Amino acid sequence: MPDLHTVLRSTAGTTREVVLGHDKPFTIIGERINPTGRKLFQEQLRAGDLSAIERDVGAQVAGGADVLDVNMGVPLTDEPELLAKAIRLVQSRTDLPICIDSSVVEALEAGLDAYQGRALVNSITAEDERMELILPLVKRYDAAVIALPNDADEIPMGADKRIELVGKIVDVATGTYGIALEDILIDPLAMPIGADTQVVNTALETILRIKHTWGLNMTLGASNVSFGMPGRHVLGATFLPMAMTAGLTSAIMDARNPQIVESVKAADLLLGHDDWGMAWIAAHRAKQAAEAG
């Protein structure tokens, strides 16, 4: 199977391209610019204060993010306007590509309209209505899209059903909307291990089967897995290399956490995606220099 390459691009300042692929280093999508569970940030956004976003950009760029997720889902705000504003702000501060994250179609459209470059849209499901509303936007703005293999509000607990829904998404996106296979990123669905100790096995099986059936790129919300458990950083730093071994090519994750980012870089090296170990050795030298200085 040929390697599918998803190309994301930012063209607001210097053009910057990020390429996802099974033969490429892992793509770290910073999850931080998201008001969910951040009360103070929500209040600031409601008051029109976007300064926290600038700090979040800086911390995630410093931590090693390749792409930044931007979600402005704050109740009682004009989400399309806020998301467009946030995207312009982020693009004025960094040339990393953006993952435009909303459940509101109008907000996705406003975000795509404001964004300069080739964006990633987060997300569709296998529901006909979501695909009908969002996939034409993805096509019109020449974006890539994250698709979750769930139907209605139910998340399938088995890999078979997820694979069936991926098949449906691929057929509709490519057949009906003319979206290229390489622009579809599947989220194999990583659920909290604390709820059921088989959920990671199911995610790993789903990842393996998607890789072998379509060779698609994939991403998932890595922090979900450790939700409710102690030792969350260790669980995150352990889970990602396991998922990368199965075929995960990116994750929406805490790019500010050195332990988790370092484990991803180590897995890149071990999987042969860091020629001569140059990136690993350079990062180690920089760390030593920082500790000495």
Next chain:
Amino acid sequence: MPDLHTVLRSTAGTTREVVLGHDKPFTIIGERINPTGRKLFQEQLRAGDLSAIERDVGAQVAGGADVLDVNMGVPLTDEPELLAKAIRLVQSRTDLPICIDSSVVEALEAGLDAYQGRALVNSITAEDERMELILPLVKRYDAAVIALPNDADEIPMGADKRIELVGKIVDVATGTYGIALEDILIDPLAMPIGADTQVVNTALETILRIKHTWGLNMTLGASNVSFGMPGRHVLGATFLPMAMTAGLTSAIMDARNPQIVESVKAADLLLGHDDWGMAWIAAHRAKQAAEAG
């Protein structure tokens, strides 16, 4: 394929059993009782001072070892006598089973003779002469054995050749010497990533194929992988969960390193080998109590 269970046992004091299997938590074999690269330890052993062994037992038991490797390969000593003595000493200090480690057949025999329980013998290769010399001992003492799929002095760099040699080992060990399939542990051969960035991919492919072809248990020297690279602990803590995802069921490793041991325990939880996360949560509580106290 039914799960093959390798049973190791110590019967010197309280009987203690360790079971390796693809449906079991990972088995940590402590690597520390080995004079290779430990100059002071070599001198002490030559002078008949075995006190360092007692410290090594304590540190590895505290760190979370399930089995202890014992190697007494010191030049200019009577290795069979020294190994037998070391094994009796270790068994007087802990009820963990032992992995008897020597390249000298007479030392393996003396070790097996001194050991009380069901040992693991480290190791044979696919060479006829090594199998002829060691497998009858494994059978006579009802032990399990680690087998390396290499021929003469050459280590095959591809998975195909390794799988072919595993086939030969399995045929000879079961067919000629009547050793049960579950008592053969294959070392899939983990080489230093610094020498060639494809070696871990080769090891992972070998592990997957051994699991799917025979369902055999496996072990390897985990510290090899990071040899010569900076950030060795992170590489070790990253590599083992990856290898466990492919099907590795144990490793000879640094059981005194909390970061590496914790990553193995995290991977046990994520792979569904820690029911309800009880072991993970208990370990976290113990750590918190230790930090508070």
